[in-house]
Amino acid sequence: MADRTRLPYADPANWARTKATPGALRDFTTHDYIPGQPIPTWVKDPETGLVTVNELKKYVKPFWLTTDPDPITLAAGELSDWIPMVIDGKGHFEIFDAFFVSQRAEGFTVELFDPGNQGRERPILMNREVHVATIASGGGVTLPLTGALPVASSPGRPFRWPQSFFMNVVSGTGAIMARFRNLNTTQTNQIRFVLSGRRWYHLQAPWKIANRMEEIFREGARTFPYFFTTDQFVSLTALGTSSPVLRFGDDAFVEWSKGMVVSTGNFTVRIIETATQKRLMELPVRQDLAFGNGEFPFLMWEEALFEPNYQLTFELTDLSNATNVIWITLGCRKIKVDPKELETIRPGTSPGRP
């Protein structure tokens, strides 16, 4: 029991060193892990008050996961086979960001799934193929005031997924399967796609730290990122309209936090909750005022929570006076609530209550 509750960094062997640590008496976190943030390097031992190296940090390293092969050459309009992105079995992988390179300006689409989690109700990461520039950084961006920010600086604007994705290399296969479609229909396209995150080398860590890592991984098992796009492919005729729908799955609650779009022209959008007819905007809004892109996503100030099986309708109208191909992606996270834990909130338990 004592071993379980004792924090792994409270190692007496390190205490002597901490006395010489500059700023050791200032405030440091006592948490060895804060979800969604870098692992703290320095932590204050709550038992001694001394600042020491976080033992957890020694076994967590940055990691890039690439396709095999890399790069991939797609023929004009080609849909690739499923391509593995394999990691070795030395430790779990937590995905935070995605990057891409595309030889052609049209880009390509992506589908991702984690075969290790098939049968565990989180096999895929999107409901349909999505445009790569809506879930990854690498296309450059042009803003009205600031101007063009080139592709060369794209790594400085990583697309952070709405939720990190935990890949378990022990119970899973240690691979992400990816499928790409070249959106240039006349030329080949050489592409690269990379997932970036951190490895948890629990198999090389002392057992106390390994246990702590496993505990952290179990905490993240109920939430994972998910990218929703319209149920159907959208192509507007010149000045035409369309009302595609987007249905969230019936397997989990969905929290929408980021909005991205790639299109061949300007258009307006009005988003309506199909069941309640509640509109998220009274009038149609131009797409660049409602969505961002993979480098600067539109950040929902109030993340929207949708119950399972909810549906949104997108009323789209072309402004470009030409055929307009539209790829809308909502960056979400799915939250699986254990039915046994779903408690009825009774008066007095509302968090807003004083």
Place this chain on the structure above:
Amino acid sequence: MSFASFVRVPKRDPSGNVIFGADGRPIEGLAVNPIKPHVRGYWLADPNNATLVLAASGGANQAGAVGELNFLIDYQGHFDWASIVGVSTGAFLLEFFDPGSQRRLQNRPVHSNCIVGVGARQFRLPEPYFFNIGDAQRQLKCYLRDLSGAQNTVRLNLIGRRIYHKEAPPDIALDLERMFGYGSRTYAYFLVPNETANDGTVTSVVGNGTASFTFESDASADTEVQKLMVASTGAFSFTLRERATNRLLMPNTVHSQNGWGNAEFPFYWADTYLLERQKQVLMDVTDLSGETNFIYPVMAARRLQMIP
């Protein structure tokens, strides 16, 4: 901060009593935040003007044709305004006026490049502006003046969240009312130099010349400045100095690109700056472009108004 979607709450038995574990602590369960389903992101627009066309008049950097947008917030629920986005064919000046509280949100018209972003880089208000709709709709008026000297087509949207308290169960509605009742004590405010004319026209700085601008927190409220934005036709250097103490915020002049951003990438101080009521900050500028320079600096702030 957005509302958490899920919260941990103590489990209760059918009688509503908290269930305690063997260690004497309440046993917790994960539950949907009951408030969250009644809050949604929202894009606000003038219901009669998806786009507004300002006629060509004046000239470049001259306050020209005026247009008006009326943002109506219907009675379905409160609106918490968080950011400004828009696209236009040229620069313009804008002024916000809240008739419900008889409150202007700036002391002079503000240049669009300083406070109008796009979806990818929204301009966040320093403080969300809360519209309590009560039992009737609320309104926000926005007056626009062309600065481009040519016909100017403007789309402007305000982004925030709607709080649909009226359709919520009574206890949740009560919670929401209590939470947001305090929202009107502080509010977003844009501080523009006193030297700016009431129509937004600025006095240009001659090539390589100097000028002095005065930012003043008036007598009605303290002002907490959070970020700095500027639109100008050329580079300049500047110093900032507190008039009351003669304290400089830098030992020497600083280039405009090192101290002022724009609506998409504002400049943030390391810490917010409190400009107490009736205090002034002087901005001494020197043109570096060698040509006539129209400079529109804006400090985005929030006002702290004491309500007895």
